[in-house]
Amino acid sequence: MSSRCKFWLPKKKRFCAIPPIANSEFCGNHSKRSDDIWILCSIDPSHSVLESNLESHLKRCPLLKHKNSLSLQPFYRKGINGGGEEDDHEGVTSELKRMAVQSMTEPQLIKLIEKIKFVHDSVCKDILDSYIVPDACRSWIDRAIDCYRKIPFQEKHVIQQASILGNLEKLGALNSSSIGEQLHCNSSSADSPAVVEFGAGRGYLTQMLADCYGVSKVFLIERKSYKLKADRSLRQKESLILERLRIDIEDLNLNAIEALKGLPYLAIGKHLCGPATDMTIRCCVGEGAAKSSLRGLSIATCCHHLCQWKHYINKEFFLNLELTKDDFHAITWFTSWAVDADHSSDVADTNLDTVKDIGGGINMSARERAELGFMCKDIIDAGRLKWMREYGLESKLVKYVPSNISPENHLLLARR
Missing domain, CATH: 3.40.50.150 (Vaccinia Virus protein VP39)
Structure with missing residues (x-):
């Protein structure tokens, strides 16, 4: 059995370094499940989670914790340097x-x-x-x-x-x-x-x-x-x-x-x-x-x-x-x-x-x-x-x- 997970990480341009679980080529994070799919986290799209775990993940996503902590800081003021009230809130791609x-x-x-x-x-x-x-x-x-x-x-x-x-x-x-x-x-x-x-x-x-x-x-x-x-x-x-x-x-x-x-x-x-x-x-x-x-x-x-x-x-x-x-x-x-x-x-x-x-x-x-x-x-x-x-x-x-x-x-x- 391979010592590394076979899941390819495109951003890092390498395979996952975590050891695979028993009777699988993948680690626990990347093991394929016939009844589940991977989806992007709605809070931080830079990572993905299993759809069945999404609800619990959203409560403890690291970015959510950071945002909640940041909002309490005196130097945080949402959009203060944004520059205007435009309709295209997401910008023009x-x-x-x-x-x-x-x-x-x-x-x-x-x-x-x-x-x-x-x-x-x-x-x-x-x-x-x-x-x-x-x-x-x-x-x-x-x-x-x-x-x-x-x-x-x-x-x-x-x-x-x-x-x-x-x-x-x-x-x-x-x-x-x-x-x-x-x-x-x-x-x-x-x-x-x-x-x-x-x-x-x-x-x-x-x-x-x-x-x-x-x-x-x-x-x-x-x-x-x-x-x-x-x-x-x-x-x-x-x-x-x-x-x-x-x-x-x-x-x-x-x-x-x-x-x-x-x-x-x-x-x-x-x-x-x-x-x-x-x-x-x-x-x-x-x-x-x-x-x-x-x-x-x-x-x-x-x-x-x-x-x-x-x-x-x-x-x-x-x-x-x-x-x-x-x-x-x-x-x-x-x-x-x-x-x-x-x-x-x-x-x-x-x-x-x-x-x-x-x-x-x-x-x-x-x-x-x-x-x-x-x-x-x-x-x-x-x-x-x-x-x-x-x-x-x-x-x-x-x-x-x-x-x-x-x-x-x-x-x-x-x-x-």
Whole structure:
């Protein structure tokens, strides 16, 4: 008999590791029963249960326990950063966006593409390249910090993290005075601002900031649970206070975090997917946010194809350009063409000659689709930039790494 269950786990791309039960190729969790079927949990669709066990499972589902506990926290406020009262509560899926674009007539599609190019020429002229590896982060790049060996190393991610922090330092929102102490993993600057990392994941961006600059308080905001987190290494710093809040950014009332009240803080985030960028900006800068405490903001935007009109921070920007809600969702769908391209070098230098029907009887080469996709990403982030400037922040939008490092290379920067 096999020592492992024969049930294939598609997400993990391996078989279940639990030993099988007697006279079966499967473990107790995955044994086939002729009178029962597996169905998705209605609370957390990331896992499934036997239909006969569903009722009892729903009473003890781990996610339900977490939601009940979270609702009692003072910093939880349902939908506070959602941005509006729209009818499409579930948002518009990528499939619906694609179908809407492909249902356009040729004149409609040509008109929209021409409008996108005109708007891009009008409002996206000052997006500069800003690839920075600050001196403070050189020790990470060279793997010189002893405690760094505990962290999984991927060069492209370290380069991105360094440039996110380097641009924040260049803007004047991050002090590099603690560079001389950076090789001491327990060092931290007593007068440094707190750090709030949004969409923190495993927390490696904050790990670099803490090692290379020195911070005293860290708040990691992430709705999912992760293994191999940087938390353990961060907690070894004697003078650093760390809090990890498992909460959706949409529901986070930053003013109600007791340990953050009255403190200057930096808001950082690497690859905040789709509407998470809008929610983060609204959380830090919008109505009710402690704007006076925000010292600086450095957010790498990502996954523009997931953006939703109901969450977007600057609807007026689009409307003033005579772009509708439907135009917005079409533009978000076009952005996927930017990341689908070959980024071994700049788009302008690649041989992208594959032609594809995009709908409305219009054919575009891969090069043309990629260029249009990048224009759409620029426009979406330009609206976000304009919104922050209107709220009195000194703000910039830059490309912080080359596209062959990551095609998701936009960085929103701001300081009070």
